[in-house]
Amino acid sequence: MQEPITLVVGATPNPERYSYMATVLLVEKGHSVYPFGIKKGEIESTAIINEWPSNGTIDTVSLYLGPAAQEAYYDAILDLKPRRIIFNPGTENAMLATLANEKGIQTIEACTLVMLKTGQY
Numbered sequence: 738m739q740e741p742i743t744l745v746v747g748a749t750p751n752p753e754r755y756s757y758m759a760t761v762l763l764v765e766k767g768h769s770v771y772p773f774g775i776k777k778g779e780i781e782s783t784a785i786i787n788e789w790p791s792n793g794t795i796d797t798v799s800l801y802l803g804p805a806a807q808e809a810y811y812d813a814i815l816d817l818k819p820r821r822i823i824f825n826p827g828t829e830n831a832m833l834a835t836l837a838n839e840k841g842i843q844t845i846e847a848c849t850l851v852m853l854k855t856g857q858y
Contacts, residue, residue, distance in 0.1 A: 750778030
């Protein structure tokens, strides 16, 4: 069985951004992470990946893109068939949540950082 992978959508090399902090904490907590972003760079020693992951490898999608920017990724996210999508604060999107729920994908409006720090991840 393959280890669950978290796709961080909106990864950036800027250490002040929450996607950066979430990637660091995921790695610290022993989770496999796929930090996807349009900017090249690294998050500590983890390279930001600029290519979308292949289908079937992602367990959790953690969103760090606003609703308008998410539209371009609707099909790509749903085609991954993740177990769940985490809508971090500011990324809440009723349309994507509805589309995901129709495909049996769990949606959560929560903060990945808080979930990790409180053992709810």
